[in-house]
Every structure is written in structure tokens, then in C-alpha cells.
Amino acid sequence: MKLSNPGSVPVYTIAGPSTARPLPDWLSRRRKRSEKHDPENVNNFELLQEFEFEEASNVVRVSEDGNWIMSSGTYKPQFHVHSTQELSLSFARHTKSENTTFLLLSQDYTKSLHLQNDRSLEFHTPMGCHYETRLPRFGRDLAYIRQSTEVLIPAVGVSADGSGFGEVFRLDLERGQYLRPWQVGVGSDGLDSGLQGGINVGAVNVAAVAESTHGLCAFGTSIGTVEFYDPRSKSRVATLGGQEGEVTALDYGQDGLSLALGTSNGQIRVFDLRNPRPLLTKDQGMGEAIKNLIHMRTPTGERKLLSADKRIIKIWDEQSGDLWTSIEPMVDINHVAHCPDSGMLLTANEGKQQHCFFIPNLGLAPKWCHFLDNMVHEMETETRTETYDNYKFLTLPELKSLSLGHLVGKTNLLRPYMHGYFVAAKLYDQARLIANPYVWEEERAKRVREKVEKERASRIRGVKKVKVNQKLVEKVLKRQEKRETVDTSAGILGDSRFGKLFEDEEFKVDETSREFMAINPSTTISKADGTEEVIQPRYQYASSGEESDSEAGSDSEKPSDGVVMQISSSRAAGGQTKDTAIGSRIQRLPQTLSRERSGEVVGEKQVTFVPQSKKKGKPEEAPAPEKKRLDSRRSASTNTFRRQ
Template sequence: MKLSNPGTVPVYTIAGPSTARPLPDWLARRRKRSSKYDPENQNNFELLQEFEFEEASNCVRVSEDGNWIMSSGTYKPQFHVHSTQELSLSFARHTKSENTTFLLLSSDYSKSLHLQSDRSLEFHTPMGCHYETRLPRFGRDLAYIRQNTEVLVPAVGLSSDGSGMGEVFRLDLERGQYLRPWQINVGEDEAISGLQGSINVGAVNVAAVAESTHGLCAFGTSISTVEFFDPRTKGRVAVLGGHDGEVTALDFSKDGLSLALGTAHGQISTFDLRNPRPLLKKDQGMGLPIQSLIHMTTPTEERKLLSADKRIIKIWDEHSGDLWTSIEPMVDINYVAHCPDSGMILTANEGKQMHSFFIPNLGLAPRWCHFVDNLVHEMENETRTETYDNFKFLTVPELKALSLGHLVGKTNLLRPYMHGYFVAAKLYDQARLIANPYIWEEERAKRIREKVEKERASRIRGVKKVKVNQKLADKMSKRQEIKQKADIEDAVLGDSRFGKLFEDEDFKVDETSWEFRSLNPSTQVPGRDGAPPAAVEDSGGGSSDGGGNAGDAGDEVFMQVSSSRVQGGRAKDTAIGSRAQKYTRTTKTRPGEVVGEKNVTFVPESKSKDKAPPPAPADKRSDARRSASTNTFRRL
């Protein structure tokens, strides 16, 4: 259930398709299974079981007692009967040809008359097709005179007697025979003489009968005229002409004094039968033929007129002509039916599902779906934000920037609210695309950047801050990043068993202790008082105050650098730049010069004891002397 037209006169869509093209059966079943646990679908309900056809529906009518709904559709040609007491499909019956329109001859569904597209009339009962007869020419509409039990069938073409008049076939159901047809002026067919009609021949398009009052019959023709016949005298009593286009829809009011007619150009006129001039003229606005006209009355005794073409349904005030509300489905409309004395409207339309609309201001829900009133009351108590889900709020400058300022006050796509307007989301997207054709590319690039930034942030894990042993926590975090195990930090740092290691001061690691420095010799730690570590002297005899510090250090071991370049003694360390200046010819080597890698060893030595000079090595053969051996691998 959805609020499709918010405003002063809200319209609720009880059932109906949300898209123009229905899904295939196999895909629809799959989506139904996949969306079984969707919260949005769990809140939906089905008003009538299988209130749909495989492809499209042509006509729908409600019985007088309100217990049955009959509808016809295709493909295959068939009609359905729904029971409103059970809210389910009672039965479906297939026919030989497509059903153009039908009538319920009884107060329930037990007797129905169906006009088929192959010029045949079929009488159906609950057991099946009771009788079938064939018409001389194609019929356009059906009407029924209850007082005389006569069926009127307006037809296409001219009569066969050469009078050049159209015909309305009359079938007496009590005697079971055709009566003399009524002659209707539909214009002469000058294109082909001697035949009943050509392609553009005139026709009687529609019929209407004032059943509950005077019983006059009105017939709309293709030459923009309306002819009235009295069933008692079996003759024409009046002609009403001068309309714009063919007359395609007619309807009498309940009192029988008002007649509404619609034309093929979308014009609507209301007449008082006592006055040939129209009381009201309205334009549907779409330029399409009017298909349905219905006189309705609100609970406050306000008279309304419903008009519908295949695109939109509009309800007008019959006296002032003001637009009361409108309904614009997503699919084309073929027929509109009104449940008597209620606010429920049913439509036969293109598309698989048939529409059901509910207008609370028009009346209460029918007794067979009285729970709809409670649902509407609950929806009205909800916040108004859901009302404008399909609208975008724009201020007046923003509206003018999108070149939509000319629509203010002319369409229901703009709804005034405070200092701006609510604009239909579909119209807003189209206007924004026209104003900036590259808006979709910019939006796509923006979403890509957001997605990249989100993934990038997920790869960078922040270091967890702890109370004590922050370096240990950082080290563990770094180790887990190398191993790419994101659950290590949660397992150790987040485990309650190791919580005191990073919270209690008794477990603090003393990095200045001898044990820590022995286990971590390469770690530079500050002094005991927090000062940075002292510089290490690399000279052989120590610094100028080395003697004084030696006593303080005791037997403290320090690292000494020795070179293998000079055998024996200590080599004076020189910078690389000074070496480059000393040896100008770098392409040639001198005897005893080492080129390339250099071996460096670290020898521990105590400061408190004097170290004796190392013994001189034995004399070795000069590297420049030529070897007498012929084995080249011996020198390796």
C-alpha cells in the first residue's frame, strides 16, 4: 500500500504494477522467493488473490451486490471472477476470441453478456457458455434496458437497406430474437457506393442508458453528435451536436438530468437535458480519447465527475469545474470502474497486474475490505517525511537555475512548502541532466573516490594506545602487520588475561636495566634519568679524560674498531673524501692497497688494563710477485 498522490486529497495505491513492463514468470517467481524475507515486502499485502492477467486486461466491473468482481483480459483470451467475500479468485474461463466489453445482467455474476472481437455475443452462466450468437457487423459497446430486457449493441458501418444510416442492434432476451435496429445518423460514406462501409466509415461509438430515472438512451457517434431515443416510443427524441471530435464516452447522473460526454480530443462537457448549451467544459490535457466517465458523490453530498483516458484519471468538481485530484498510473488505462458508495476505484490496464486505488475523501472502503480504513488511518498518523519520498525540495533560486520556474502553479509536480517547492524526483533528475550533461560522470567519479578512500582507510590500522609498555604494544602491532594477521592484536591486546601487562605499573619493563640491555644489545635506550645515551669514543687510547672515566667504569667493556689493512698496530681512521684526494689515480692500484670491500671486526677490550702490542706477523710473499705454479685455482 502506497501513497501515490499526496496532497489535500490523498490517493492510495492498494494494488498495481510499479513498472511499465512486467517481468517474465520465471524471473518473477525467483524474485518472489529471494524477497521473502525482505522487510519492505513483508509489510505488503495482496488485496485480491491473482488480480491480474498474463499480459493485459480490457474491462472490469463490480456486481450490484458488491460480492463479485468480473474482469476480462488477454493473453490467452479469458475472463476472471473474484469473490470479494473470500478475497480470492473464484474461477477463470477462456474464450475463443478476445473480449471487447461485457455486462453483468444479474445482481451477481451468474448471468453475463460478452461482446467478442469476432462479431459474436456470448451468454455465460456459472456452468459455462450458455448461448452464442453472431452480429452482422462489429460492435463497439453494450447497453442494457432492464425494463424491456433489451440489449443494445452500437455497431460500425452503414445499414444494408441503403439509407446511409448507422445501426444499433437490439436483442430481446425475453423472446430470444433480434428486433428492428435503431437508425443513427453517422454520415454518408461517399468513397464506396453500394457497400456497407469502407475503412473510414462512420460508427456508433458508445451508448448510455438512464436506468433508474426516465430511461432515455443516448448514443454517441463519429460525427460529433449525440442522439437520444425513448424505449417506449422506439424513436428518436432529440439530437445534440456541435462537439469537438468523435464522442467516445457518455454517462448519465443518478437523477437523470445531467449528461457528461467525452470526445476523441480529450474534451469533457456536461449538459443539462433541459438546455442544449453545456454547463461546463474541461480539457483532460493529454489530447487522447476519453474512455470512461463516472458521476460520483462524496459523503458530504458533493458531486464529482471522473474522467479517464489511457494516461491519467482526473476527478473534477461538477459545479465549479476545479480539479479535485488525479491519478497517473505507470501503465496505460483501458477501463475504469467505481465500487458503488465507496472510495475504491478499479482499473483494467496494460500490464500484468490490475490497479486498485483508494480515495478516503471519496468514501469509506467497501465492506469486503473494511480493514483498508484502519491502514489508511495509521499511515496518516505517521510522519509526513514518507509522503515526500519521491520529491526533492528546492528553493526558488534553485528552481530557476534548473529552468523550472515556469511550472509554478501549473502542475502538481511542484508542491509549495515553506520557502520553496517539492519537485518530483523524476522531473528533478531530468532537469539537472539537461542543465549539466556531465552530472552523471561527476557523480560516478565521486562515488569511485569515496569507495577507494574507504578501502584505503580499512587497510591502515591505528596503533592501540595503552597505559604502560607502549613500545611493546607498538612492536607487537608492527609484527602483526608484517604477518598480515589482523586478529593478533585483538587476541593479545584485547585479551583480559594480558590486560595487567599494559595497565599495571608492577609489570612495567625497565629498559635501562642490565638484563634488558643484555637481551636487547642493539636497542638504544635513554639513561636512567631519561637523558639520551652518551657518545662512544672510537680512538684507541680513549678521550682526553679517558683515564678518569676508566676508574668510574671499572671493568666496563667497550667496542673497538680494528682494520685488516695494516697488519699489526692500529690504523688511523680517515674519511672517504680525504682518501679520494690522496689517491688521484683511481684507475691503478698500488702494492698493498685494498680496493673494494673492507673487513671490519670488533674486538672487546678492557679500559683498565694495558694491552700489549700484538706480535709482528711472519713475512709473507708480496702480492706483486709472480707465482710459479701453473695451477690458476691455487691462488683461490
């Protein structure tokens, strides 16, 4: 059950195909099995069991007592009878030829008359086909006069005498014989008297009987006329002409004075029998022949008129002629039936499944599906929240800036609400694109930005405020965020042994200390006045080619609070490379390393050893004097005589 036409007059689709082309049986069964456990389909239900045909359905009708629904279809030619009390298929019966139309002669399904497309009439009872008879020509429609138990069958072609009149066959069910047919003018179209059929031969298309009132019979013809017969006098009493196209649908109002007719070009006219001029003229808008016309009344007493062609169903206000609501199924419509005193509509169509529509504003649900009223009431709240999902709210100045001000009050794409209007989202996007051609690039950048922000927001962020060392906490959390495992209870943040590190002022990290700057070469320090200062280390580049006296002098002039870093190189700037002794290098080291050389241990233990020769008793030879290298390449060889 879904809302297929939201608005002031909502329409709910209870059953019916959602696509124009029916699915194969094996695919539909597989889809049903896969959707069985889908949470979105938990509330779906089947109103009538097997309310479908293998190929298409032709006609559907509801019995007078409302307990039975009969529908005919193909292929193979058959008709189904559904029990509304059980909400299931009661039985299906096959016929020899396809059913054109049928009538329920009793208040239930037990007596039915079927007009076949092979010129035969079949009477069916619960036991099967009770009787079959043959018509002289092909029938177009069926009508029943209950007072005289006569069946009227409008037929195709003209009479054999060549008078240019079509015939309406009459079958008396009480006596079981044909009566003299009524003559209806359909025009001879230049045909010979002996020729009964042709390409443009006339026909009586449709019949209607004002059964509950005066009983006048009306017949619509292929030349656009409507002839009225009185069954009591068995004669023609009036003729209504001047219609464009063929008359394809007729229906009397409940009062018997209103007659609605539909033509083959989609025109609808409503007449008062006391006036030859139409009271209302409407166009269905699709250019297709009108198949059904039904007079209805709402619970408040408003008179409505339903008209249907093969593409759309429209319901009009009979007094003003305004369109009340419309229904456009996915498949072609063949016939529409209205459940009496309710808001339920049933359709026979070219799809495999038949449609069921429910209009709460037209009436309550039938007694056999009264639970629909509760379901609709529960869906109303959800429907109201979803009504404006595809609309954008704009004020009047914003409408004028988009050049949409001229549409106010002229289309339902602009719905007034409070101090502005709800504009259809598609119309709003098109108007904004015309007003600003670069809106797509801005929208794309906005979407990218929103996507990035959404990804950032999906990450788990740990925020922890402490008394001291807040920067240390943020640094730890940032490292955890890079590993995508943010947890304030892990590491030093959740260890009770490090609790005082973030609470006691004595454990506050001094960012101006020498040790902190040695670990963090570049640091931003917040001052008391609110400004920030970036402290960077001071570097000193010392060359091994310079004199040790000048370096020693520069070392003595260095400030004690600065970080001193020395970079030594065997190549002097702009000069040649020369080797220097280790002793001279030690003299150039900073003061802390000089203290280590003198025997003072600073921060680590000093280990010294003297290598000894493996041969005992052999005096140690003095080291050879260092030779000056002739080239700039250093040699790793221990051969002393290699350069001699």
C-alpha cells in the first residue's frame, strides 16, 4: 500500500503492477522470496489473493451485495470470481472464446451473462455454463431491464432491409426467446442492402438504462447520436445528436435526469434530459476514446463524475467542472468498477495484475476491507511529513529574483504557505541555473565540502580538558587520531600513575627551558599579553679548516641559554681538504665535552682502553709520521707504503 497521488485528494494504490511490462513468473517468484525479509516490505500485504490474469483483464464488476467480484481476462480466455469475505479467489472458469463484456443478473455471482467475441451468449451458474445461444451479428455491449427481464445487446451493422438502421437485439429471459429488435439509426454509408458488414459500417456502441428511476434506455451510436427508447411503449421517444466522433460511453445519474456521455476523441458532456444543450463539457486531454463514465457522491453529498480512457482516470466536480483528482496507472486501462458507497476503485487493464485504488475523500473503505481506514489514518502523519520533500520554500522576493513571480496562483508547482511559497525542486533548480549559470560549480564545491565535513564528523574524537599540560594532551590525542584509535582512557591519559602530570603545577612543562627546546627545535610560546612567539634554535657552522683559536674565541662569546649545533666538515669553504688530528678536533668541542675529556662524567659513563700487541715482549713501535695527501680523496687502506 503506497500513496500514489499526494495532494489535497490523496489516492492510495492497494494492489497493481508498479511497472508497465509484467515480469516473468520465475523472476517475480524469485523477487518475492528475496523481498520477504526486507524491512521496507514488512507492511506490504495482498488485498485479494490472485487478483490477476496470465496476460490481461478485460472487464471487472462488483456484485450488488458487495460480497463477490467477477472479472474476465485472457490468456487463456477465462473469468475469475473472488470472495470479498475470504479475500481470496473462489473459482476460475475457462471459456471457449474471449469475453467482450458480462453482466451479473442476480445480487451475487450465481447468475451471470457473458457476451463472447464469437457472437455467442453464455449463461453461467455456480455449476458451470447453463445455456449458450448465438447472435446474428457481433455484439458491442450488454444492458439489462430488470422489470421486464429483458437483455439488450447493441450490435454492429445495419438491418437486412437496407433501411440504414442498426439493431439492438432483445432477449426475453422469462419466455426464453428473442423479441423484435429495436431500430437505431446508424447510417447506411452507401452499403448495399445485402451487405451486413464493412470497413465503415455503422454500429450501436453502448447502452445505458435508468433502472432505479424512469427506466428510459439510451443507445450511443458510431455517428455521434444518442437515441432514447421507452421500454413500456417499445418505441423511440427522443434523439440527441451533434456529437463529434462516436459515442463510446453512457451513464445515468442517480436522479435519472443527468446523463453523461463520452466520445471517441476524449470529449465528455453532461446533459440534463430536459435541455438539449450540455451543462458541462470537458476534455480528457489524452485524445483517447472514453471507456467508462460513473456518477458518484462523496460522504458530504458532493456530486462527482469519473471518466476513464486507456491511459488515465479523472474525477471531476459535476457542478463546477473542476478536476478533483486523477489516477494514472503504469498500464493501459480496459475497464473501471466502483464499489458502491465506498472510495474503492477496481480496474481491468493490460497488465498481469489488476489495480485497486482507495480514495478516502470519496468514501470509507468497503466492509470487507474496513482495516484500510485504520491504515490510512496511521499513514497520514507520515504522508504529511513527506509531502514537501521535493519542494523548496521561497519568499516572494526570492521568487521574483528567479523570475518566477508570474507563476503565483497559476500552477500547483507553487504552493502558498505562511509568508512564502513551496516551489517544486525541479523547477527551482532549473530557474536557479538560468539565473546563475555557474551555480553548478558552486553546488559541486558545496557537495564536496559537505562530504569532507561528514567524513570528519564520523571520526571518533576524544576531547579532554586538564589543568596543566593541555598541549601535551592535544598532542597525544592527535597521534591517536592519525592511528584512528582515539581513546582517552589509553596510554598516559588514562594511567593513574601519571595523574599529577596533568593536575599538579609542579609538573608543568617549561617550554622556555633548554631541555624542551633541545627536543622541540621550533616551538610556539604564548606570552602573558596574549601574543605568541616562535623560538628557533641558533645554529653555528664550524669548519675544520679554520684555526682553532678563532673557533675557541667564538665559543666563549656564545650565550648560555642558546642551543649550539656544530657541523664539521673535512672540506673548508672554498679551499682544499686536509686531515686533522683527533686531538685538535677535541679542543674545538664545546665546554661540556671538554669537561668529559678532563675526566668529568656528564650524563654518561666514560670508558677508555689501550690496545696491546698480540706478540709478548716485543717493544711497541712509534707511529709513523703522517704523510700529507696529494689528492682530495681519503684512503681507508692500512698499507703505509702504498703512497711511497
